[in-house]
Amino acid sequence: MIPEEKRKIAQKLSSAELEGREVTCFTDSVDFSVEEAYDIQNELINIRLQQSHQVVGAKMGLTSKAKMNQMGVTEPIYGYLLDYMHVNGDKVSMKGLIHPKVEAEIAFMLGEDLQGPDITADDVLRATDFVLPALEIIDSRYKDFNFTLPDVIADNASSSRVVYGTTLHRPEGLELDLIGVTLRINGEIKGLGSGAAVLGHPAASVAMLANMLARTGKSLRKGQYILAGAVTSAIQVKEGDYITATYDQLGTVELKIEG
Ligand code: OOG
Ligand code: MG
Numbered sequence: 277m278i279p280e281e282k283r284k285i286a287q288k289l290s291s292a293e294l295e296g297r298e299v300t301c302f303t304d305s306v307d308f309s310v311e312e313a314y315d316i317q318n319e320l321i322n323i324r325l326q327q328s329h330q331v332v333g334a335k336m337g338l339t340s341k342a343k344m345n346q347m348g349v350t351e352p353i354y355g356y357l358l359d360y361m362h363v364n365g366d367k368v369s370m371k372g373l374i375h376p377k378v379e380a381e382i383a384f385m386l387g388e389d390l391q392g393p394d395i396t397a398d399d400v401l402r403a404t405d406f407v408l409p410a411l412e413i414i415d416s417r418y419k420d421f422n423f424t425l426p427d428v429i430a431d432n433a434s435s436s437r438v439v440y441g442t443t444l445h446r447p448e449g450l451e452l453d454l455i456g457v458t459l460r461i462n463g464e465i466k467g468l469g470s471g472a473a474v475l476g477h478p479a480a481s482v483a484m485l486a487n488m489l490a491r492t493g494k495s496l497r498k499g500q501y502i503l504a505g506a507v508t509s510a511i512q513v514k515e516g517d518y519i520t521a522t523y524d525q526l527g528t529v530e531l532k533i534e535g
Contacts, residue, residue: 277312286319289431292417296372301418301427313429314492317355320432324358332501333357334489335381335412336481337433339474339505349425352475354485355433357501363439367532368413370515376415376436378513378531379506380459380521382452382471382478383410383440386500390482392490397479400486404479406444407452409529411521412503413437414510438503441529450525453477459508460520467508478504 285302292299302308308316321331338344339352370376387405415436418427428434452471459467475481481504486496496502513519517533 277306277308281306282312282316283319285316285430286323289316289320289417290323294372296374297417298374298419299417301423302430303424303427308426308430310426310429313426316430317432320430321356321358330359331356332359332362333503334485334496334500335433335435335503336474336485336505337414337428339481342509343506347425351488352481352484352505353425353429353433354488355429355435357435357438357503361435361437362501363437363531366439366530367534368437368439369534371535373413373415373436374417375421376413376513376533377421377510378459378461378519379412379414379510380457380467380469380508380523380529381410381412381438381503381506382455382474382523382526383408383438384479384482384502384504385444386496386498386502389495389498390486391495392487395483395486397477397483400479400482401447404447407447407450407526408444409441409521409523409526410503411439411519411529411531412506413439413513438501439529439531440501441527443527445526447479452479454524455507455526456524457507458522459511460522461511461513461517463518466511469507469509471507473507474505481505
């Protein structure tokens with residue numbers, strides 16, 4: 277695939293996101309590899325940077341055995357969090373979203389850079405200022421939320437919005453693999469999970485992210501927020517929904533979906 281083709285796909289994904297419009301999978305008409313998909317994702321992030329947006333963090337996706345099996349893959353994927361995805365307060369507007377789903381996540385605020393390869397979970401915990409609960413809204417730009425692995429990587433791993441809990445926790449003394457999480461929508465339990473669902477330990481997922489980024493000379497940076505990967509399955513949401521995720525050790529994060 278030539279650079280011009282990658283740029284074209286990135287531009288289409290960019291407009292689809294900005295206009296809240298779904299597109300058909302690009303792999304329907306052209307085959308591309310996982311590596312080429314990350315090149316497209318990189319182009320998409322460059323488009324946002326040219327629009328004066330900033331990268332504020334990164335995320336891992338497909339980190340549970342169940343999701344990897346579902347997608348037929350053995351390695352998770354990553355994407356970037358941009359400034360406009362970070363929601364202030366506890367309300368997200370449906371405006372500009374296509375078919376959002378919510379996931380309970382464990383987030384890390386980095387106090388130091390993490391440059392792979394060979395980063396371990398212990399390195400991640402040492403570099404972490406705070407751990408906090410988060411709700412991620414994913415919103416695939418593809419029709420019916422259906423995609424192949426290269427498609428979803430090109431689409432920045434469906435990144436859309438993130439809301440963080442307001443209590444920050446130092447990593448010392450936390451047992452992140454043992455954290456149990458319940459995800460409720462309008463009071464009804466829709467998802468259950470534990471920190472161990474994220475590659476055995478959420479910090480192991482962040483370590484893997486740093487090591488995956490190192491393959492293309494990239495790193496995680498001090499001040500960034502990192503989502504380790506969904507602790508629960510992703511649940512479709514609609515206007516009027518009130519979402520609460522309750523975590524052992526970390527507290528609660530809430531979100532209202534508005535029109
Ligand atoms: C890809 C993003 C998944 C996670 O935490 O697994 C993700 C998708 O399923 O659309 O954010
Ligand atoms: Mg996620």
